[in-house]
Amino acid sequence: MRPINLIERRFHVDRAAIRRYADITQDYNPIHLDPDFAAKTSMGGVIAHGMLSLSLLWQSLAATFGEERMPGTALDIRFVKPVREDDWVIAGGMKADEQGHYDVWVRADGNGRCETVIAGTATIGPPPARPTTSASTLIAKESP
Amino acid sequence: MMTFDRLQADSVLGQCDFEFSEATFGEWWALFPDDAASRPTMPSAMVAMVLMRAFMSIMRDRPPGNIHAGQKFRIVSLPVLGDRLSTQLRCLSKDIRNSRRWVTFGSETSDAAGRPLFFGEMTTLWAA
Numbered sequence: 001m002r003p004i005n006l007i008e009r010r011f012h013v014d015r016a017a018i019r020r021y022a023d024i025t026q027d028y029n030p031i032h033l034d035p036d037f038a039a040k041t042s043m044g045g046v047i048a049h050g051m052l053s054l055s056l057l058w059q060s061l062a063a064t065f066g067e068e069r070m071p072g073t074a075l076d077i078r079f080v081k082p083v084r085e086d087d088w089v090i091a092g093g094m095k096a097d098e099q100g101h102y103d104v105w106v107r108a109d110g111n112g113r114c115e116t117v118i119a120g121t122a123t124i125g126p127p128p129a130r131p132t133t134s135a136s137t138l139i140a141k142e143s144p
Numbered sequence: 145m146m147t148f149d150r151l152q153a154d155s156v157l158g159q160c161d162f163e164f165s166e167a168t169f170g171e172w173w174a175l176f177p178d179d180a181a182s183r184p185t186m187p188s189a190m191v192a193m194v195l196m197r198a199f200m201s202i203m204r205d206r207p208p209g210n211i212h213a214g215q216k217f218r219i220v221s222l223p224v225l226g227d228r229l230s231t232q233l234r235c236l237s238k239d240i241r242n243s244r245r246w247v248t249f250g251s252e253t254s255d256a257a258g259r260p261l262f263f264g265e266m267t268t269l270w271a272a
Contacts, residue, residue, distance in 0.1 A: 027200050073218075
């Protein structure tokens with residue numbers, strides 16, 4: 001039985017976190033790091049890497065189903081709006097059907113707004129195969 | 145410069161190798177401490193980081209101002225500490241819609257034995 005709601009994960013996207021994510025991914029696009037440059041773009045200021053927020057969706061899925069269920073799992077998302085410096089991002093989702101599909105989202109809360117920044121679908125893989133030999137049958141087989 | 149005109153649909157753009165090391169894992173869980181619990185297995189959230197490192201390395205000569213519009217991932221298996229990964233990046237398709245240049249990239253990350261670990265598909269609005 002799959003849960004109706006995913007366990008939510010939240011994260012504060014401050015300047016230090018954006019810088020650290022840039023170092024980890026080696027994505028030093030100035031729109032993420034240079035306030036003067038970013039202010040002159042259509043974004044009007046620094047925005048976080050989209051994949052930073054997407055990481056939270058995997059964490060929400062893993063918190064709900066366990067990391068061992070992530071092999072076999074798929075995500076299909078759209079980046080709807082940018083995440084801005086000092087936003088809180090909250091990732092979660094809700095069961096869409098009984099076939100393992102979840103509507104997933106990341107919302108940004110801060111800078112005077114609360115809106116969806118990532119939307120899409122997760123498909124949860126089947127549970128890992130259980131051993132066909134249970135402990136009790138193993139004991140029975142080994143008993144003389 | 146890898147402009148829209150130079151990108152070829154259904155072509156391999158390059159390959160990038162990566163070791164899932166203690167140092168990399170340490171950088172990750174310094175940012176996301178809860179992910180340390182998955183050790184020695186790579187937390188699923190790190191698949192995005194592996195793809196972005198490969199993309200940044202292979203597409204170094206890209207025009208500035210591209211927009212990441214969509215992303216798909218499918219995980220087959222997750223590596224453990226010490227595994228060497230290899231990510232191949234492809235240009236899957238490109239087309240112009242509503243005067244915008246859409247480019248879709250595909251990635252396949254495998255382990256040292258060539259077994260697939262995870263697949264990605266990145267949809268972008270290409271700047272030039």
